[in-house]
Amino acid sequence: MNVTLRQLRAFLAVHQEGSFTKAADTLHITQSALSSIIKELESNLELGLFDRSTRKLETSEAGRNILPAVIRMLDEMETLTNEVKGLKELDYGKVRIAVAQQLASVELPRIIALYNTMYPQVEVSMIDCGVEKVQDIVSSGEADIGIGPERKLQVALSKRLIFSQPFHLATMPTHPIATGGSIRWKDIAPLELITLRGSFTDLLVENLVRDSADYIISPKHQVNFMSTALSMVKNGLGVTLCLPYAFESVKQSGLVMVPICDPIIYRNFYLYSCKNREKLPAVQKFIDIYLKHMQFDKKWV
Template identity: 40%
Template sequence: MNPTLRQLRAFVALARTGSFTLAAEYLHVTQAALSGLIKELEQTLGIRLVDRSTRKIALTDIGRELYPLFSKTIDDLDGALLDIANHTQLKKGVVRVAAPQLMSCTLLPEIIASYRRAHPDIQVRLVDCAVEQVTGRVLSGEVDLGIGPERDALAQIAATVLFEMPFAVVFPAGHALEQRTRLAWHDLAGYPLISLQGQFTERLLSDMHGALRDVQIDPANEVTFMTTALAMVAAGLGITVCLPYAQPLVRLHQLQMRQLHEPELTRRFFVYRRDNRSLSPAAESFIAFLHQFMLAHDWNVPVPQPRPNETAA
């Protein structure tokens, strides 16, 4: 006893309209085809569901008993299919993204706003956290994807390169470094460096010491967040290094940012997701948008043009 979906739809349409003509029009089939489906259903169940006359139809007692059950089955199925279609066509969905605190207050709001303009029916929920927590939140399933700097490979986490940016130095207006149009890492020696705690600084210092063995650059103060470092720089307590996407905060503090050369050290950022887990169409769409957005922007720090009579120190 296996009624087909077409048979159930035919019975529900007939019960709702009370007419073979109207039910056939609703289902876009001929009356003969509709009548055939009803007969097939009755034969499958082994019982009459509809009493027919020349003017009208009426459900039998068992037909009236089965109608609410079959109707709910069809409605639930149609609702599920519509929900799937809305997700697939990006008319519905939620994307949960974890990102470091600095990126969450500079780069991500602009990206999310741009994405929402293109897909207004998709909700993007941003989880700002410490950089060391990004992959953990992805692994736990708290978020669909995470964005963060390169980290040691983790089991069950897939990583795809999103962008690579050069390091830049940030200092107050009027600082001695402002007189130089091109800054090298060795130019930072002798100035108090405010750096971040954790792997970010550890990897940076390792890169610096590997490339600049004859230059000693040690942090004078280590803080947890770049927002703190920038505030300290604005207060005249030292300089710091960061990546170009921090420019909105640099401008907010009225600080200067210059790209660092010799060597041009960079940092790669990745999109992290759980390995072997399918993402929703909305999450896949947001990842694709992330890559397009980053490719469309130039993240090199502009080199200031010398003012008249200005010479490089």
Template identity: 35%
Template sequence: MNITLRQLRAFLAVANHGGFTEASRELNLTQSALSLLVKDLETEIGFKLFDRTTRRVVLSQPGAEFLPAARQIFDDLQSAVRSASDLATLEKGQVRACAPQVLACTLLAPVIAHYKAAHPKVELKLVDTLLEDMLETVAIGEADFAIGPDRKNDAHLVRTPLFQSPFAAWCRADHPLAQETRLSWAALQAWPLIIMESDFSSRLLPELQSADAQLQFTPAYTVAYVTSGLGLAGAGLGVVVAPDYVAPLAGAFNLRRLALEGPALSREISVYRRPDRSLSPAAARFLEVLDEQVKGLMVSK
């Protein structure tokens, strides 16, 4: 059985008006075209919908019994079409964005504000998580995608590079280094250093020593989270090494940025999503806005 929306609309119009003349005007069809749609529907369902006399058109007994179901089917189809249209035009929808806590604060928060201003009817959920839980959150379906630094991708997610975030040294505004704009890693060895253990020892230090085997660091403080490192630097306890994306938080601690060189190192920030899940129109548009905002930041630097 192959019943179309046009056939149902034709049947309901004739039933509502009690004839073909007014129904054809409502649908902007010729009476012959309208009659053909009704006949095609009758062929599909296997019985006559109307009894015709020289003066009037009335519902047949099976037509009268079919009418409530036809109205329900038509209304449901119309509702489904409206819902699909709303999803496509971002009049409704949901986005679940995942990011580690610092990126959620410094990068995603302003992007979310920009997106919500343009698409206020879309529900947006921010899943802020620990860095080590980021990929798993996407893999188990609790987020549509994640934004974060490069990580071992055991979940085999699709990774799309977003931007590079250079490492910098951050010190308090009254620190002796605060008047500088650049600093070499070799010169950094002379100052009390604050590091994030998980990133520095396992990844950053090997990269540095591959460029200069003489580089050695004895940290004054080793912390698990970058916010702790920024707080220690803000208290005047040393210089913290962190990517540029911490800048909004660093400003809150009155820290100054020094570009690190010899070598210049960076972290790649990427979007991660499942290969077996297509993005909704709302989620796809969010990633477009994110990319636009990131490119705007790159140009303004």
């Protein structure tokens, strides 16, 4: 059975108007076209839908029996059409973002505020989490997209490079290296270095020659969070590695950042999403706005 919505709308119009002529006018088609559509529907259903006589036209018993189902189907299709229209025009929807905690506190609130101004009906929620959790949250379906630094990519996900930043050293403004303009990796060796445990440091070691990496593998102090490392630097316990997106935290701690060169090593940041999960228009629009208005690439790359 190959019944079309056009045929169902034609059947309902004829039933409501009680006339092919009036129904054709309502549908803005010719009477002969309408008659052909009804004949196709009756042929598909193998039912006569109207009792015709020279005096009047009436819906047949079979037609009256299927009428409630026809009305329900057309109502459901109208609901579906409105739903699709609302999603496309961002009249409503949801955007869920998993973001590495420190990133979540700097750029993203500004982008969300801008998006909310443009599309106030769309609900945007942010899951700030540890760096290592970003991909897990996207993969599980708790978030539509994730934003975080480079990590081994899970099979179900795809990634898109969004910005890169070079490593810096955070130090007290009174430290001799604070006025040097930049510092070489090998010149960090004599300093009391504070590093982060985990992938932040492990991935960095892979980019350095062995003599420059030894003091990073075995630093003076190792901690779990950047906020802890900055507090220790503030209290004169050493210097720490950081990326420019932490600028506000560094500044609030009364510290300065010194670029590290020879070589300049960049850390890549990606937008993560599921390969086989179609993005809703609201999510895609958020991505477009984020890429257009983020300022990391303008400041530091």
